[in-house]
Amino acid sequence: MKTLAGPCILMILCLCSSAEAATAMDLLRETAVSWTGALPCGGWDCECAFRSQQGCCCVAKPLFELEEATFIRLVGLWEGLSNLNSQIEEVTAGCKIAFTAAMLPMSGCLGPFTSNMSISYQSVSLNQGNGYNAALGTFTAPHAGLYFFSFSAYSKVGDAGERLYQKVQLMKNGQLIASSWEDNREDSEDSSTQTVLLQLRRGCQVYIELLSGRQLCGDTQGYNTFSGYLIYPFSEQ
Numbered sequence: 001m002k003t004l005a006g007p008c009i010l011m012i013l014c015l016c017s018s019a020e021a022a023t024a025m026d027l028l029r030e031t032a033v034s035w036t037g038a039l040p041c042g043g044w045d046c047e048c049a050f051r052s053q054q055g056c057c058c059v060a061k062p063l064f065e066l067e068e069a070t071f072i073r074l075v076g077l078w079e080g081l082s083n084l085n086s087q088i089e090e091v092t093a094g095c096k097i098a099f100t101a102a103m104l105p106m107s108g109c110l111g112p113f114t115s116n117m118s119i120s121y122q123s124v125s126l127n128q129g130n131g132y133n134a135a136l137g138t139f140t141a142p143h144a145g146l147y148f149f150s151f152s153a154y155s156k157v158g159d160a161g162e163r164l165y166q167k168v169q170l171m172k173n174g175q176l177i178a179s180s181w182e183d184n185r186e187d188s189e190d191s192s193t194q195t196v197l198l199q200l201r202r203g204c205q206v207y208i209e210l211l212s213g214r215q216l217c218g219d220t221q222g223y224n225t226f227s228g229y230l231i232y233p234f235s236e237q
C-alpha cells in the first residue's frame with residue numbers, strides 16, 4: 001500500500017457509492033497513516049477528505065462547476081443540432097424531383113402555327129414531385145436548385161425532296177435558353193437532342209416551344225421527349 005501514489009489516493013476519495021466508500025475509506029486511512037511524504041493535493045482541501053466520511057467533499061465544488069459547465073455546453077450542442085436538423089429538413093424536403101414525358105404518337109404533323117406554341121408532352125412516364133404539368137407541357141420548379149433538362153426533337157416529312165423544317169426551343173419564364181433546328185430538303189427524317197443545366201428559383205417555369213411556321217411530323221413512336229430532374233437543391237434564403 002505504500003506504493004500508492006498521490007493521484008491514486010485522490011481517485012479513491014471519489015468512490016462515492018456507499019459500499020465502495022467504506023472499503024475505500026479504510027484503504028485511504030491505512031494509506032494516509034503510512035504515507036511519509038507530502039500529499040500532492042494541489043489546491044484541494046485534503047483535510048476535509050480525511051475528516052469527513054463523504055469522500056468527495058474536497059472536490060464537490062469543482063465537480064459541481066464541471067457539471068454546470070458540461071450541462072451548459074450540452075444545451076448549446078443540442079440547440080446547434082436541432083438547428084442543423086431543421087436546415088437539413090428544409091433543404092432536402094420534397095427533393096425527389098424528376099420527370100420525363102413524350103409527345104403522343106401521331107401520323108400527321110404538329111404545326112405549323114402562326115405563333116410560337118408550347119408543346120404538351122402528354123405521355124408522362126415519370127413525374128416525381130409533380131413538377132410537370134402534362135396539360136400545359138410546363139415544368140414548374142417545386143424547389144429552388146440546379147436542374148438538368150433535355151429535349152429531343154424528331155421529325156420525318158416522308159418523301160425525299162420535301163422540306164424538313166423544324167425549330168424547337170427550351171424556354172425559362174419566357175426567356176429563350178436553348179434550341180435545336182433543321183431546314184433542309186436532303187434529309188427526310190432527322191432528330192436532335194439538347195441538354196441544359198439551369199439554376200431555378202422555386203416557381204420558375206420551363207417548357208418547350210415549337211416555333212411559328214415550323215412543324216414536327218411523322219412521330220409515330222413518341223420520339224419527341226422532354227425530361228428534367230433536380231441535381232441538387234439550394235436552400236431558399
Ligand SMILES: *[C@@H]1O[C@H](CO)[C@@H](O)[C@H](O)[C@H]1NC(C)=O
Nearest residue numbers: 115116169176179209211212
Ligand atoms: C418566337 O421565338 C423566337 C425566338 O426563337 C423569337 O424571335 C420570336 O419573337 C418569338 N415569337 C413570338 C411571337 O414570341
